[in-house]
Amino acid sequence: MLFTYMTYSAYELYVALLDALISVAVALSVVVSLDRVFHVMKYMQLKTRSRVTGRKPEDYYQFSQLPDSGVCGDLYPRCAIQLPMFNERAVCQAAIDSACEQTWPKGRLFVQVLDDSTDKGTRDLVDDKVLEWKERGVEIEVRRRTNRAGYKAGALHEGVKFLGDCEYIAIFDADFKPEPDFLQRTVPYLVGNPEIGYVQTRWVFTNPEESYLTKAQELSLNYHCKCEQWVHFGTGSFFNFNGTAGVWRKKCIDSIGGWNSRTTVEDMDLSLRSYVGGWRAIFLEDTTCLNELPASFFAYRKQQHRWTCGPVQLWRKTAYYIWRSNLPLHRKVDILFCYFGIRKFATHWVSLGFFCMLVPLSTFTPEVSIPLWALVHLPVVVTLSTAAFTPNGWVHSILYVLFENAMGIVKLGAVIAGMLDLKGAQEWVVTTKLGSSDVRPGTTPVVTRNCRLYAGEMGMSAFVLAAAFYGVFTVNRWTFSIFLFLQGMVFFAFGLNMVDCGGLLGGRLDSGDSKLPAKKAVSQMPKRTFSVP
Secondary structure, three states, X not given: OHHHHHHHHHHHHHHHHHHHHHHHHHHHHHHHHHHHHHHHHHHHHHHHHHHHHOOOHHHHOOOOOOOXXXXXXXXXXXXEXXXXXXXXXXXXXXXXXXHHOOOOOHHHEEEEEEXXXXXXXXXXXXXXXXXXXXXXXXXXXXXXXXXXXXXXXXHHHHHHOOOOOOOXXXXXXXXXXXXXXXXXXXXXXXXXXXXXXXXXXXXXXXXOOOOHHHHHHHHHHHHHHHHHHHHHHHHOOOOOOOOOOEEEEHHHHHHOOOOOOOOOOHHHHHHHHHHHOOOEEEEEEEEEXXXXXXXXXXXXXXXHHHHHHHHHHHHHHHHHHHHOOOOOHHHHHHHHHHHHHHHHHHHXXXXXXXXXXXXXXXXXXXOOOOOHHHHHHHHHHHHHHHHOOOOOHHHXXXXXXXXXXXXXXXHHHHHHHHHHOOHHHHOOOOOOOOOOOOOOOOOOOOOOOOOOOOHHHHHHHHHHHHHHHHHHHOOOOHHHHHHHHHHHHHHHHHHOOOOOOOOOOOOOOOOOOOOOOOOOOOOOOOOOOOOOO
């Protein structure tokens, strides 16, 4: 009798605890969802205002028209382009080509290749391409370090010391391919507005149709670039430099202490310090830069670990510094609570903790219920709002949600590592790109297939699928079970690496003969300029 009573009491305690956790998770999900919906509504408001007034957010800043480079090239400011890279054999030469093809007077442009490669083949490719452009009259150099201290941040910090009289620094990762007029479209904003520390451009992608994995990434990044960053710029809020496809004022970098390798998001660290230090930034929605999405699942996991862990590290290390800064109170709250607390921390707990753990547990526990609006209606609104920033994105919206949830194991682990400063928090693995977007003669994309088994994803697959079958055959919860079955199968596909390039689900989504966007000719620069009101 005593044993039965104790068992019954323990079960009641479990039910009460589960019910409490679900209530907290639902509340957290509502906060995360409202933040997403707020961004979309603010986007619509800013777009409407732009159409009515004929002025985009960047039009409130001075665009200093540059003279004809062929006649008055000496009047151009001296600019540097930094190309940090590490063993990126498939894309290193294309990156150097894109940098050296900029329509900027040769005497006013300096290209600096920061090559930390340990692979001899990659180093030889870099050296060959640098020599080629030197012979064509471009001022270009390769700088190599004896160690990788600080990783990318360390390389950039070291490189800045050798930029001499360069006033502005454009930075491109090895897989980015800027248009020839990139500097013509960005540097004039820095010339005309001394309070601007950096200009960030929008990412566009060369290979979103390469696989289901790259398509899911496109939906996520399009929302981030087209909506989130643009809205933050339009409202005067903080938005971070993306680490590439942007131009910095060298004076700004020097004034805030330069690059810092204390986290794995050196770009966010630098831009946050510039914002707190009084500098402002511009986001150019209409100036884009092509880049390649990782088609390797292993590379994508490492990238997402770095992108998720780093912001949490930075939040922990800079919270006091931000709170004691001279920023207005509402800006401090926006950065600490909204930017870091909701978008960089709470989101990952909702994806895995709520949808992939508490929902399956509720299926095994009929005494606990989850409101249908929290499980279906609200997520549908948020998902469609996110997908709206990608052409025909709604077609892949279910795929996007399932993939994002399945990545929750990696992301939540990264959040915990960042909060507790665990060993993996400082892990830096360069995101491998396969060169699938390189259409230069004589180049062949690298095709790789990793035979890996991911135990965490396989375990989650077994758990979620068990809940799905239990819901159908025992408690008749079809609404939950359909979602759980699909989610469990995606975990299974991730666990067996089926989404990797060359895997069962790693094939192209199109016919395979789609063409990359053609390089545009140097377009006419805007003639109308506006000063800051």
